[in-house]
Amino acid sequence: MATITAGSQIGRSIPRLESRDKVTGRAEYTHHLKLPGMLYGKIFRSTMPHAKIRKVDTSAAAALPGVYRVVTIDDIRTVIPHPYYGPAFHDQPVLADGKVRFAGEPVAVVLASDPAVAEEALGLIEAEYEELPAVYDELEAASSPHLVHDELKPAATFPDLQHLKGRRGTNIALDYKMRRGNVDAAFASADHVFEHEFRTQQVMHVPMEPFVTVADVANGQATLHTASQGPSFVRIEIARLLGWPENRVRVKVPHLGGGFGGKLYIKLEALVTSLSLLVARPVKISLTMEEQFFMVTRHPCTFRIKSAVTKAGKITARKCEVWWNGGAYADIGPRVTQKAGFTSAGPYDIENVWIDSFAVYTNRPPCGALRGFGAPQTAWAYECHMDMMARELDLDPVAFRRMNMLRNGRPQAGGTVMEDADIEASMDLALERIGWNAPLERVSGNIRRGRGIAIGFKGITAPTTSVAIVNVYADGSCVLYISTVDMGQGSDTVMAQIVGEVLNLDPEKIKVIHPDTDVTPYDMGTLGSRSTYHMGTAVRLAAEDAKNKIEELARDLDMPPGSNLPVAELLRKKYGMQAGNIIGTGSFMPDYQKPDPETGQTRKATPFWGVGASSAEVEIDMETGEFKVTKLVNIADVGVPINPKLVEAQLSGAGIMQYGFTTIENMIFRDGQLTNGSLADYKIPSLLDMPKVFINEATRSNQKDGPFGAKGAGESTTIALSPAIGNAIADAIGVHIPDLPVTPEAVYRAIQSLKNAGGH
Amino acid sequence: MSNQRIVNFTLNGEKSTAIVRGGETLVELLQNKFDLKGARESCGQGLCGCCTVLVNGSAVAGCLMLAWFVDGADVQTIEGLANGNNLDPVQEAFIEAGAFQCGFCTSGFILMTKKLLSEHPDPSDEEIRHYLIGNLCRCSAYPEIIEAVHLAAAKMRVLARA
Numbered sequence: 001m002a003t004i005t006a007g008s009q010i011g012r013s014i015p016r017l018e019s020r021d022k023v024t025g026r027a028e029y030t031h032h033l034k035l036p037g038m039l040y041g042k043i044f045r046s047t048m049p050h051a052k053i054r055k056v057d058t059s060a061a062a063a064l065p066g067v068y069r070v071v072t073i074d075d076i077r078t079v080i081p082h083p084y085y086g087p088a089f090h091d092q093p094v095l096a097d098g099k100v101r102f103a104g105e106p107v108a109v110v111l112a113s114d115p116a117v118a119e120e121a122l123g124l125i126e127a128e129y130e131e132l133p134a135v136y137d138e139l140e141a142a143s144s145p146h147l148v149h150d151e152l153k154p155a156a157t158f159p160d161l162q163h164l165k166g167r168r169g170t171n172i173a174l175d176y177k178m179r180r181g182n183v184d185a186a187f188a189s190a191d192h193v194f195e196h197e198f199r200t201q202q203v204m205h206v207p208m209e210p211f212v213t214v215a216d217v218a219n220g221q222a223t224l225h226t227a228s229q230g231p232s233f234v235r236i237e238i239a240r241l242l243g244w245p246e247n248r249v250r251v252k253v254p255h256l257g258g259g260f261g262g263k264l265y266i267k268l269e270a271l272v273t274s275l276s277l278l279v280a281r282p283v284k285i286s287l288t289m290e291e292q293f294f295m296v297t298r299h300p301c302t303f304r305i306k307s308a309v310t311k312a313g314k315i316t317a318r319k320c321e322v323w324w325n326g327g328a329y330a331d332i333g334p335r336v337t338q339k340a341g342f343t344s345a346g347p348y349d350i351e352n353v354w355i356d357s358f359a360v361y362t363n364r365p366p367c368g369a370l371r372g373f374g375a376p377q378t379a380w381a382y383e384c385h386m387d388m389m390a391r392e393l394d395l396d397p398v399a400f401r402r403m404n405m406l407r408n409g410r411p412q413a414g415g416t417v418m419e420d421a422d423i424e425a426s427m428d429l430a431l432e433r434i435g436w437n438a439p440l441e442r443v444s445g446n447i448r449r450g451r452g453i454a455i456g457f458k459g460i461t462a463p464t465t466s467v468a469i470v471n472v473y474a475d476g477s478c479v480l481y482i483s484t485v486d487m488g489q490g491s492d493t494v495m496a497q498i499v500g501e502v503l504n505l506d507p508e509k510i511k512v513i514h515p516d517t518d519v520t521p522y523d524m525g526t527l528g529s530r531s532t533y534h535m536g537t538a539v540r541l542a543a544e545d546a547k548n549k550i551e552e553l554a555r556d557l558d559m560p561p562g563s564n565l566p567v568a569e570l571l572r573k574k575y576g577m578q579a580g581n582i583i584g585t586g587s588f589m590p591d592y593q594k595p596d597p598e599t600g601q602t603r604k605a606t607p608f609w610g611v612g613a614s615s616a617e618v619e620i621d622m623e624t625g626e627f628k629v630t631k632l633v634n635i636a637d638v639g640v641p642i643n644p645k646l647v648e649a650q651l652s653g654a655g656i657m658q659y660g661f662t663t664i665e666n667m668i669f670r671d672g673q674l675t676n677g678s679l680a681d682y683k684i685p686s687l688l689d690m691p692k693v694f695i696n697e698a699t700r701s702n703q704k705d706g707p708f709g710a711k712g713a714g715e716s717t718t719i720a721l722s723p724a725i726g727n728a729i730a731d732a733i734g735v736h737i738p739d740l741p742v743t744p745e746a747v748y749r750a751i752q753s754l755k756n757a758g759g760h
Numbered sequence: 761m762s763n764q765r766i767v768n769f770t771l772n773g774e775k776s777t778a779i780v781r782g783g784e785t786l787v788e789l790l791q792n793k794f795d796l797k798g799a800r801e802s803c804g805q806g807l808c809g810c811c812t813v814l815v816n817g818s819a820v821a822g823c824l825m826l827a828w829f830v831d832g833a834d835v836q837t838i839e840g841l842a843n844g845n846n847l848d849p850v851q852e853a854f855i856e857a858g859a860f861q862c863g864f865c866t867s868g869f870i871l872m873t874k875k876l877l878s879e880h881p882d883p884s885d886e887e888i889r890h891y892l893i894g895n896l897c898r899c900s901a902y903p904e905i906i907e908a909v910h911l912a913a914a915k916m917r918v919l920a921r922a
Contacts, residue, residue, distance in 0.1 A: 015855050022863030023851040023870060025798020025838035031864075032797045116783060208802045208810055208864040208898050257800075257864030258898050289803040488861030488899045645858050649901060653861060656900035679803040679896075687889040690902050 009501035010708045013645035016493050028254040030212045030227045035282040040115035044108040044125045046100035049363040049672025051129035060124040066117035071109045073097045076274045087265035089330040090153045094274045101328035102363050103673050104294030134363040134672050138325035141171040141362045148361035174334040174359040176341040178600030180413050181352030186317030190308030194389045198381035200740040202300045202667040206684050209257020210292050213268040216282040223250045229259040229485050230525035231515040237266045238273050253515040256487035261369035262296050264527050293677035298370035300325040303381035313395045315404045317352035320344045326359050331368035334359045340374025345413045346382035347423050347457040348404040353413040372718040379456035383723030388736050415601040422637040422701045426613035427455050433633040433695050434615035448620045450732025455613045456719030459606035461528040463592035467521035468538040470546045472582040476568040483515040483523035484535045490646035491531050495539045497642050502543035529610050529712025536707035537588040546584025611637040612716040614724035620732045625748025631693040636716035639703030650713045651696035658718040660685040662725050666741050767831040772840025780827040787811045789827035798838035798867040809895030812868035819875050838867035853912035861899030869895050873909050
């Protein structure tokens with residue numbers, strides 16, 4: 001193997017390791033997997049948003065030739081006595097249990113060797129319901145007597161949620177608090193007080209590979225092949241459900257056709273494992289695109305934000321009340337509520353801060369993690385709020401932000417001192433790239449033009465652990481065992497670059513073993529921009545461990561220092577033949593201090609900060625409300641980019657996704673029924689939607705404790721993008737639109753309301 | 761389900777025969793009878809392009825086209841594009857431009873790009889954007905895809921001159 005100069009692998013834009021597989025159609029996805037004797041499951045779903053189940057008649061379906069079995073919760077209970085699962089709360093039944101909580105909830109499954117037969121049989125199942133009053137809106141549900149769940153059931157895996165155990169009579173699943181200073185006093189003595197309310201809509205991940213799991217449970221062993229971002233968690237949760245030790249559950253993930261936070265924790269795995277256990281045959285369930293809308297989505301959010309500001313423009317207090325519409329099952333929503341609640345006052349240095357953040361159950365499809373973990377919803381509010389205040393105070397929005405900006409060395413509202421967060425540098429680059437100070441033709445005929453800027457940040461889920469194993473074979477070739485899931489972000493490639501950097505190897509010749517919990521060690525999950533930093537550090541440590549062992553071996557063999565004999569020769573000398581391995585291990589959990597439950601204060605809330613800034617230029621047809629984003633700039637502080645091209649692809653990919661959530665995507669419900677749950681009606685961005693001028697760039701930064709200065713890049717450009725566009729539109733038309741998505745109709749209505757109010 | 765017929769067609773240059781049933785789609789035929797996995801069903805409505813296959817040179821949605829309509833047709837899938845280990849210039853260009861992330865939609869984009877370049881050997885950005893509108897990439901590798909199409913066009917022009 002060619003020796004590589006140290007330092008040469010960092011900052012190198014090598015193509016993805018799996019490139020040839022992906023352009024030749026050979027890449028393996030769970031989507032394709034077939035096992036001998038496998039049954040296909042199709043899901044019969046609730047048509048009611050909230051109802052008691054009177055009866056499910058499966059007899060006609062079961063009698064259809066070719067149907068192997070029709071399964072309801074009663075069947076599941078014969079093999080799993082407590083068939084409830086979930087990462088934060090054990091609130092979700094494997095199939096509806098006496099009650100349905102959203103329209104689209106799985107009620108029964110038909111199993112057949114031929115999926116077409118299973119599909120046909122679904123039409124023969126009859127369910128009778130007794131409808132219950134339902135709650136859909138997060139504010140309404142927060143105080144409604146109509147309860148989605150009778151009792152809160154926090155999972156044991158989240159020790160900080162145990163105080164909620166057994167709580168009854170509420171739809172509020174979690175109430176997160178942060179208190180700093182004295183907001184009441186600051187509001188009482190303020191020169192100006194501004195209060196605004198913002199709302200964001202329910203949207204979906206739309207991975208192109210729909211959710212799919214194959215489970216093969218037999219002879220006391222469970223093997224799962226699943227499109228998951230978190231194989232280690234799946235193993236833990238399936239072992240708990242089955243009451244088995246972890247070593248009898250094996251979870252394998254090949255390539256993943258997109259995740260974006262949807263395929264985290266536990267999804268189809270609980271149901272498919274239960275089915276396979278029940279029938280003692282391999283079972284596969286592949287969702288359709290339409291069914292994905294019932295699996296997991298992004299939280300709609302209502303955010304009331306109130307600020308006290310001095311005459312000069314200094315923000316002295318901020319109160320945030322955030323309601324997260326979590327849908328019918330908590331999924332990871334309580335964590336979203338905490339983590340996004342924690343940064344909901346924005347990247348500003350404010351003396352007095354009060355944050356209440358509520359996870360609320362409603363009768364909608366469940367909501368969980370989606371690229372940004374709540375940060376995009378909060379930034380929409382706090383950054384539009386900034387511009388609205390600047391407008392009222394006649395302040396320049398950039399100068400207003402600069403005056404209040406949270407800078408390194410200063411404590412964030414939760415007490416953690418900011419470090420390695422290039423917020424101002426990101427904003428400056430976003431301003432420069434959009435040409436903030438260049439002249440803009442604001443009016444031409446019916447067209448108005450405007451520019452907007454926004455900044456944002458996020459904390460990273462903590463504390464979490466990653467473990468890595470580097471194995472150098474007897475010929476000197478190298479493999480890396482990690483449970484990080486490469487879902488397209490390029491983690492295999494980046495991790496190989498880190499190993500290559502430490503061991504002076506060509507990363508393109510390193511093999512990265514895809515997650516297989518029998519083989520690859522624990523990782524908390526491929527989520528929340530954590531892989532480069534957490535797993536990257538574990539991989540660096542594992543490679544350094546291997547390097548130390550190689551040096552140790554050379555010493556044991558009495559090689560003179562600096563003799564630099566290749567590993568293959570060292571091993572041959574030791575074993576007398578081509579044999580043996582050098583195995584290096586690394587494990588990493590960053591420093592963390594649990595926040596005080598009453599005040600949210602802590603010395604160390606997050607291992608690093610995700611930082612993004614966006615700027616936008618728009619033009620608006622004042623007669624129709626039609627608008628175009630003519631220029632869009634996304635800047636992120638990602639520390640030192642290990643693979644700059646992959647980083648840029650993350651920044652632009654996340655940007656386009658959030659652009660969809662800003663301008664077109666919206667799950668529309670009527671009486672609890674989703675009305676647009678297919679790609680025919682729910683549109684995601686295509687090539688034509690991409691702004692013509694679209695710039696994505698990383699700042700020149702350094703995350704001092706990250707691997708070779710790097711930190712995560714997957715979410716940073718989702719944070720500030722929406723408010724940059726919202727602020728640009730307001731700059732053009734003179735009024736802010738408080739709700740996402742920003743559609744031509746919303747713009748038109750805003751223009752009309754301004755006209756009716758006597759504006760211009 | 762007994763509604764079956766035999767179809768004879770050319771698959772990636774080879775004469776092929778299969779028994780198909782009435783409701784079977786082209787994607788199902790390719791996956792179940794020929795173990796070809798590059799064309800993948802995603803939206804199931806012919807709107808995302810993940811299942812794109814060339815039939816008699818036309819790009820079709822393999823999730824909507826019934827398998828028995830390929831009787832007598834020439835079918836080309838992503839698996840037939842490379843010549844042994846020699847990739848097609850479009851495949852090379854997609855690698856060089858980094859024009860994919862998760863890769864699930866990539867087969868469809870590459871086949872559609874083949875079709876695009878057969879009609880527009882030197883396409884503008886606008887032509888690329890419009891031509892590829894039926895292919896969706898949720899990872900949104902769109903800037904890189906545009907770059908890849910230009911790169912592929914340049915490679916093919918060089919090959920044509922050689």
